[in-house]
Amino acid sequence: MALVLSFHCGRCGKEYAVYYPKALVYPLYGQGTREQGAQEDAREAESGALRVLQERARQQGKTWVNAGEQQQVVCTCGKTLNLDLAQHPRVPQSRAGAARQVGLIPFGPAHRKPS
Numbered sequence: 001m002a003l004v005l006s007f008h009c010g011r012c013g014k015e016y017a018v019y020y021p022k023a024l025v026y027p028l029y030g031q032g033t034r035e036q037g038a039q040e041d042a043r044e045a046e047s048g049a050l051r052v053l054q055e056r057a058r059q060q061g062k063t064w065v066n067a068g069e070q071q072q073v074v075c076t077c078g079k080t081l082n083l084d085l086a087q088h089p090r091v092p093q094s095r096a097g098a099a100r101q102v103g104l105i106p107f108g109p110a111h112r113k114p115s
């Protein structure tokens with residue numbers, strides 16, 4: 001199953017469905033190599049499973065983002081959204097650094113002022 005996480009823009013509330021390819025996830029969580037992940041990504045794309053998820057996200061009004069291609073998106077409101085999986089609280093297996101994050105999805109690096 002492909003890993004797709006929902007992001008909300010902290011400023012305007014726009015929703016994003018962010019797809020994390022296994023080529024990205026596997027090395028990060030030690031589940032395999034990037035190459036093994038890439039093979040499974042290709043299988044999911046071929047089977048059409050990925051297209052189904054993409055279509056579902058679209059029907060829910062979410063913007064589809066491939067985190068394998070971009071780790072950061074600039075929302076239509078101008079806010080920069082950081083999609084770095086290591087900074088996302090809802091990760092499949094939490095890592096040491098993830099514990100300090102509570103509640104809201106941490107959008108945007110800390111150096112951006114909330115004005």
Ligand SMILES: [Zn+2]
Pocket residue numbers: 009010011012013014075076077078079
């Ligand atoms: Zn926004």
